[in-house]
Amino acid sequence: MTTMTEASVREFKMPDVGEGLTEAEILKWFVQPGDTVTDGQVVCEVETAKAAVELPIPYDGVVRDLHFPEGTTVDVGTSIIAVDVSGDAAPAEPRAEAPQATEEPKTEGSGRQPVLVGYGVAASSTRRRPRKGPEVPVQQVPVQQVSTAIQTELNGHGGAPSAASPASPAASAVKERPLAKPPVRKLAKDLGVDLTTIVPTGPDGIITREDVHAAVAPPQTPQPTVPAVPATAAPAPAPAAVSYDTGRESRIPVKGVRKATAAAMVGSAFTAPHVTEFVTVDVTRTMKLVEELKEDKEFAGLRVNPLLLISKALLVAIRRNPDVNASWDEAAQEIVVKHYVNLGIAAATPRGLIVPNIKDAHAQTLPQLAESLGELVSTARDGKTSPAAMQGGTVTITNVGVFGVDTGTPILNPGESAILAVGAIKLQPWVHKGKVKPRQVTTLALSFDHRLVDGELGSKVLADVAAILEQPKRLITWA
Numbered sequence: 001m002t003t004m005t006e007a008s009v010r011e012f013k014m015p016d017v018g019e020g021l022t023e024a025e026i027l028k029w030f031v032q033p034g035d036t037v038t039d040g041q042v043v044c045e046v047e048t049a050k051a052a053v054e055l056p057i058p059y060d061g062v063v064r065d066l067h068f069p070e071g072t073t074v075d076v077g078t079s080i081i082a083v084d085v086s087g088d089a090a091p092a093e094p095r096a097e098a099p100q101a102t103e104e105p106k107t108e109g110s111g112r113q114p115v116l117v118g119y120g121v122a123a124s125s126t127r128r129r130p131r132k133g134p135e136v137p138v139q140q141v142p143v144q145q146v147s148t149a150i151q152t153e154l155n156g157h158g159g160a161p162s163a164a165s166p167a168s169p170a171a172s173a174v175k176e177r178p179l180a181k182p183p184v185r186k187l188a189k190d191l192g193v194d195l196t197t198i199v200p201t202g203p204d205g206i207i208t209r210e211d212v213h214a215a216v217a218p219p220q221t222p223q224p225t226v227p228a229v230p231a232t233a234a235p236a237p238a239p240a241a242v243s244y245d246t247g248r249e250s251r252i253p254v255k256g257v258r259k260a261t262a263a264a265m266v267g268s269a270f271t272a273p274h275v276t277e278f279v280t281v282d283v284t285r286t287m288k289l290v291e292e293l294k295e296d297k298e299f300a301g302l303r304v305n306p307l308l309l310i311s312k313a314l315l316v317a318i319r320r321n322p323d324v325n326a327s328w329d330e331a332a333q334e335i336v337v338k339h340y341v342n343l344g345i346a347a348a349t350p351r352g353l354i355v356p357n358i359k360d361a362h363a364q365t366l367p368q369l370a371e372s373l374g375e376l377v378s379t380a381r382d383g384k385t386s387p388a389a390m391q392g393g394t395v396t397i398t399n400v401g402v403f404g405v406d407t408g409t410p411i412l413n414p415g416e417s418a419i420l421a422v423g424a425i426k427l428q429p430w431v432h433k434g435k436v437k438p439r440q441v442t443t444l445a446l447s448f449d450h451r452l453v454d455g456e457l458g459s460k461v462l463a464d465v466a467a468i469l470e471q472p473k474r475l476i477t478w479a
Helices: 150-154 169-176 182-191 209-216 256-269 284-295 306-320 366-381 455-470
Strands: 009-013 023-029 042-047 052-056 061-066 073-075 079-084 274-282 326-329 334-337 343-345 347-349 352-354 395-399 418-422 426-432 435-449
Touching: 042 079, 182 209, 274 455, 284 306, 284 435, 284 455, 306 343, 306 366, 306 395, 306 418, 306 455, 343 366, 347 366, 418 455, 435 455
Parallel strands: 343 395, 395 418
Antiparallel strands: 009 079, 023 042, 023 073, 042 052, 061 079, 274 435, 326 334, 347 352, 418 435, 426 435
16 A cells, blocks of 8 residues: 655645535535545535535545545534545555644645635634644643544544643634634624633534623633532433434434524524515516517527516616615614615525525616526526525515415515515406406515614505506516
């Protein structure tokens, strides 16, 4: 077997493939130990809290180790694959030993641009050891070199503390960039707390909200930072395993997109004061226009459906009432009015509900909007929506009518001020020109953040959308 040297091994770390993400789940490996890989070759697919993303390897070589099996959730900055880049490397059997500290591949000055957002995460921004420095846990207790499995290394086991070991640069690096999730960082910023001064109590050294609140609480009486526990005290009994009837129940782990959606919805529901208004409207003329556009050569090959005209109607309503397209800046106590519209479309996928958005939808013509909607839907169904496509939305449409539902009370996407729910379009008896006739009718529901959208503004927006769908010619007169 070829002997690997420290200089010949490259450790590829889990990159931050989205803004502020701290972890990702390995969905599938496309290579195995002993396989030859080339620069730019996709080696695995991972799922973050926002989307599924394929990861390319940034160098040539032979795969020596896959540090984690499929289905494992890995922290950003943790090495996931080892590649021998010495030109004479030969395929080898999988190793059970953890890799030694290695030098990261250089991206500066080499002329090679990062392939993914956040590629080459600096070691100081993760809980892993910095370059060329001895590993130091978050508690800053030196440990000896370990050669057990990589997971043991990540858990901080395998070495006894050495009282004679001096403080290392790695300890200060970890202290300078403490590990905390974005909401906790924002809380610390709002309260004026320096995260580097906080001793984390969360799992794997993560700073929690309670840690931040404790840092600003007035001191009681001088006491040790860690409660004194007798050395002979017995460990607390492990909680009893939850039992359930496996024959009649099943459990699905909440992770990835579903976990992020749940957290976002809870945060939105209990942060922004929601108000929802409803209107039932005759959309018979809109449905006729949809059929006419399907025959128009300008829309040949494009998807034309009611959602296209509903989207355009909302864009026109926002143009007439621009203050509804805004967000709330809690830190600055300001309303931020957006002079552009990134139109989000809620899409149900096998991985959960996602909301990709059409950038600068306000500037698109009707055929361009039809093309963008078609691409958005097909990409979402294929599970290829990128994290960037789900960031920066300003207002959203959710079409619950496709499930036969009349309407609903949608919850705002965090950072947005309004969301429009579209119900099922059904043939119903309707008073038209003084007579009861069968007409195509639907119900619209607009939820908005009452901190920045009052009842008058919300009502105007909803009324404008309804008026356009009732008389589509207003798309011309009001545009």
